[in-house]
Amino acid sequence: MADLSGWWDDYLWGAMTVLKVFGVSLILTVIFGLIGATAKLSKSRIAQKIAAAYTVAFRGTPELLVLLIFYFGSAITLTGITHIFFPETPFVDIPPFWAGSFAISLIVGSYATETFRGAFLGVDPGVVEASRALGISNVHTFFYVRIPQMWRLALPSFGNHMLSMMKDTALISIIGLEEILFVAEMATAVTYKPFLMYMIVALIYLSITTVITLVMMGLEKHANRHLEVAP
Amino acid sequence: MNFEFYLILESIPKMLAGLGMTMQLLFLSSFFGLSLAILLLLMRISGRWFLCFPAFMYIYFFRGTPILVQIFVIYHGLPQFEFIRESIFWSILREPFGCAVLALSLNSGAYVSEILRGGYLGVEKGLHEAGMALGLSKHHRFFYVTTPIAVRLAIPAYSNDFISMIKATSLASTITLLEMTGVARTIVAETFAPYEIFIAAAIIYLVIAWFFQRAFGLFERHMSRYIKQ
Amino acid sequence: MNDSKQEPIIILKDVCKSFGDFQALRNINLEVNKGQRIVVCGPSGSGKSTMIRCINRLEEHDSGKIIVSGRELTSEVKDIDAVRSEVGMVFQNFNLFPHLTVIKNLMLALKLVRKMKKSQAKKVAMGFLERVRIPEQADKYPIQLSGGQQQRVAIARALCMNPEVMLFDEPTSALDPEMISEVLDVMIDLVEDGLTMICVTHEMGFARSVADSIVFMDYGEIVEMKPPDEFFENPESDRTKLFLSQIISH
Numbered sequence: 163m164a165d166l167s168g169w170w171d172d173y174l175w176g177a178m179t180v181l182k183v184f185g186v187s188l189i190l191t192v193i194f195g196l197i198g199a200t201a202k203l204s205k206s207r208i209a210q211k212i213a214a215a216y217t218v219a220f221r222g223t224p225e226l227l228v229l230l231i232f233y234f235g236s237a238i239t240l241t242g243i244t245h246i247f248f249p250e251t252p253f254v255d256i257p258p259f260w261a262g263s264f265a266i267s268l269i270v271g272s273y274a275t276e277t278f279r280g281a282f283l284g285v286d287p288g289v290v291e292a293s294r295a296l297g298i299s300n301v302h303t304f305f306y307v308r309i310p311q312m313w314r315l316a317l318p319s320f321g322n323h324m325l326s327m328m329k330d331t332a333l334i335s336i337i338g339l340e341e342i343l344f345v346a347e348m349a350t351a352v353t354y355k356p357f358l359m360y361m362i363v364a365l366i367y368l369s370i371t372t373v374i375t376l377v378m379m380g381l382e383k384h385a386n387r388h389l390e391v392a393p
Numbered sequence: 394m395n396f397e398f399y400l401i402l403e404s405i406p407k408m409l410a411g412l413g414m415t416m417q418l419l420f421l422s423s424f425f426g427l428s429l430a431i432l433l434l435l436m437r438i439s440g441r442w443f444l445c446f447p448a449f450m451y452i453y454f455f456r457g458t459p460i461l462v463q464i465f466v467i468y469h470g471l472p473q474f475e476f477i478r479e480s481i482f483w484s485i486l487r488e489p490f491g492c493a494v495l496a497l498s499l500n501s502g503a504y505v506s507e508i509l510r511g512g513y514l515g516v517e518k519g520l521h522e523a524g525m526a527l528g529l530s531k532h533h534r535f536f537y538v539t540t541p542i543a544v545r546l547a548i549p550a551y552s553n554d555f556i557s558m559i560k561a562t563s564l565a566s567t568i569t570l571l572e573m574t575g576v577a578r579t580i581v582a583e584t585f586a587p588y589e590i591f592i593a594a595a596i597i598y599l600v601i602a603w604f605f606q607r608a609f610g611l612f613e614r615h616m617s618r619y620i621k622q
Numbered sequence: 623m624n625d626s627k628q629e630p631i632i633i634l635k636d637v638c639k640s641f642g643d644f645q646a647l648r649n650i651n652l653e654v655n656k657g658q659r660i661v662v663c664g665p666s667g668s669g670k671s672t673m674i675r676c677i678n679r680l681e682e683h684d685s686g687k688i689i690v691s692g693r694e695l696t697s698e699v700k701d702i703d704a705v706r707s708e709v710g711m712v713f714q715n716f717n718l719f720p721h722l723t724v725i726k727n728l729m730l731a732l733k734l735v736r737k738m739k740k741s742q743a744k745k746v747a748m749g750f751l752e753r754v755r756i757p758e759q760a761d762k763y764p765i766q767l768s769g770g771q772q773q774r775v776a777i778a779r780a781l782c783m784n785p786e787v788m789l790f791d792e793p794t795s796a797l798d799p800e801m802i803s804e805v806l807d808v809m810i811d812l813v814e815d816g817l818t819m820i821c822v823t824h825e826m827g828f829a830r831s832v833a834d835s836i837v838f839m840d841y842g843e844i845v846e847m848k849p850p851d852e853f854f855e856n857p858e859s860d861r862t863k864l865f866l867s868q869i870i871s872h
Contacts, residue, residue, distance in 0.1 A: 230577075296730075
């Protein structure tokens, strides 16, 4: 265990990086999911078809492949464009942090689209009618009436999406992001104890997913407090 | 920027070789994973804490950590131990293919056992009671009443997991294996054409997923033929 | 009695509405004056609910005119919103916002539509909660209330917007029998204070004592419209007679 001394702060830093990716992805995923769900539920055929293509494409393609397409594809495109103006530049890329977060958000967002869509459909249409009858505008009804009820229905499944998202962050190491797997690699080169080093990575992930699961359980209880009938 | 189709056509033979390995990984891991899952399920529902608890911890670990990390622990990590290097398993564990199958099987076992447990719990109590009333023994009830129904209930979730497994095989490319993603990466490294090659690979994965989705749908309909729709 | 020189507050002229092949409303003509209490009755599928739902645009009428407080109801959002602020609605299934407490249910539209400040909205809301006689339930969630209480909250919620007319769509049909009277009592209270009301209901006792005009609908048409005494004693049409014989027999 003495081998670990000196590596703790590196692991901590790596864990922070991973959590940052998670945080950014979480926000983007919710946005993509809401856009996708509203598109699927809208009356526009085009919106429905695009949303359908989105969900099929990103749910069926391996996550690693999506990351690779995103990162290398955008790099090639950006480099190509830059070459037109500055022929000397060797290689331009979107930093792996952003390329990776964006790609993960698109992937989990496609699952979230389905979850949110189902949740929106579960909202009592009578209540939405009551809101409109009171004169509350469509936009206000969406944010004050539909979303508050929708996210309670979406919460259990969305919790699972969050767990997948957390685990997907490990993939960004493949496109070069320096996070905990990178630390493990470096530590292995020095200590020759790869099992130990990689197990630490596993345990760090395990703690984070445990925390997420507990938070989800707490949120579910809070969200449903208005559904407990008085004895 | 021109989309070079001939590049894709040229790469197809190599991709198909990659596809072969993807399929091998898929079927081997699914098979071992399913077997493991059944064992874990029986441990979980046995009611005996010394079986339940290890099974629970195992499932907790493998569902709570990324597959990539699990692959690395096995491929990079196990060679650390002398007793592994000198064991009979070394010839398998030394190879990336063996490590990949092992990692994917262990992971799949954890997820599938939860799915099977869901199916098992979904069988209505009334059917258990009917079996008891008829005097069927516990084992008979389990095999002839519970299991067929549990299997039918578990099919949708299992098919989702199977398709996730198809996607998980792509991670084997991170330990040098040349399944489809691995092949794609080497081609892209040579040709600098990420869009064409990776998108082509993605399309192949989608087609495979679609195919299995249909197959499972048919299987589920067959299993449900006695159910009132 | 009403000032008969005033414009009717609601005018329906030759209104028609179909759902696909099924014609729900056929040439409906109706005028409602301020202070009137109209009860609409008829067999299921006769178009009663559809008619009142057209008045606040929860359904879109296919042809004809609907004019509320002098404003014609068209598909323009401005017109729809203007009409909805004059017309309050109480639903059969209450449709309270489940995620909000009772008081918040009342305050939501006040804040968003009337743009009131929180403190002012709360005062108005509490006032109406007292009017429907359940101020002590203000901080409870709808699910913690009985059906009768929930419907009274729904009435208060609609009243908060100070509508010119209140529409009631079978307000007591989803209630257990012992709770029907508490809701009807509140409604009687309100009309005695001068509320203009159009109520679709099967409660004939209520209709007889409260309404000043009963509208009988069948197959999408208004068959008869008469003051209660005449309606119950001397119905003109055979269809009305048939309906009355079916419901009064218990």
